[in-house]
Amino acid sequence: MPEGPEIRRAADRLVAAVVGKTLTGVWFAFPELKSYEATLMGEKVERIVTRGKALLTWFSNDVVMYSHNQLYGVWRVGKQPPDTRRELRVRLDTADNAVSLYSASDITMLTPEQLATHPFLQRIGPDVLDESLTVDEVRERLLSARFCRRQLGTLLLDQGFLAGLGNYLRVEILWASALAPTRRAADLSETELAMLSRMLLEIPRLSYQTRGSEDDENRHHGALFRFHVFHLDGKPCERCSHPIVKSLVASRPFYACPHCQQ
C-alpha cells in the first residue's frame, strides 16, 4: 500500500540492509527472471534509489532491477522464514542479511540503455521527495499549458505531473489547500495557488519524515503527520466541523469537506 513516502522508506531499509554487500543468494519467482539468479550471484548491490513509486536496484555488473509495488507489493528485511500468506517474488541474500519482495507483479531487469528509455520512468514528472524540487518550480508546473486546465482531483494522481503522489496524498493535499477536486490551476487565485504549491511538497515530505501512513499511532494521535480527511468520512472537519464526505473522484475513493473545499 505504497505511495512515494512509503516506497522511499522501504528503500532506506533496503539500503541499510544490503547496499555495498556481496550477494550470497539470489532467487526470483518469475520464470523469465530465473537466468538472473546466476547472473547476479557474487555481485555487489551498488545502490538503491526510488523514482516516484518505482524502486531501482543497481548491481555491480550494471544490471538494474526495476520494481513497482502497485497496491500490494511489500519489501521485508531480514533472514526470516518466508511469509506463507504472500507470494515471494524476489529474495536477495548477503552473508549477514537478506531482503524479500512479496506480491509485486511488476519486476523487470534492465540494462542501462533500457533504463534510460523505460516507458514509465521516462514519462513521470519530478519526484515530490526530490529535495532539489522547489515550491516555485511546482507552481510553474501547475501553470504550464500542459497541466493548468486539468481538474486537480485527477491531476494529482497523474505521475506525469508529479511522481510519488497517490490517493491519500491527493486527498490530504486538497483538504490542506481548501480546494475542491474539480478546481483547475488556471482558475486559482494567487493565494490558492501558493498554498497548493506549498502543500504538494510539504505533505509528502512530512509523511516521509514521520512514517505517516504506516503508523497508526502517528496517524490518529496528533503527531507531526496524521490524516485529516482520509478514511475519516462522517467525522467533523477540523476547520469548520461539517462532516467529512466520501465520494469517488477519477474512479478512486475521495474524502473531503464539502463546506470548506469549494
Added chain:
DNA sequence: CTTTAAACCTGCTGGC
C-alpha cells in the same frame, strides 16, 4: 486534449 471506464494485479474484509 481531457476525462472516464474497464482491465490487470494481489490480498484482505465483510456479508451471506
Added chain:
DNA sequence: TGCCAGCAGGTTTAAA
C-alpha cells in the same frame, strides 16, 4: 466455518 463479491494507498489502455 467457508466462499465470494467487492474493495484498495496503482497503472495502462481504450473509448467517450
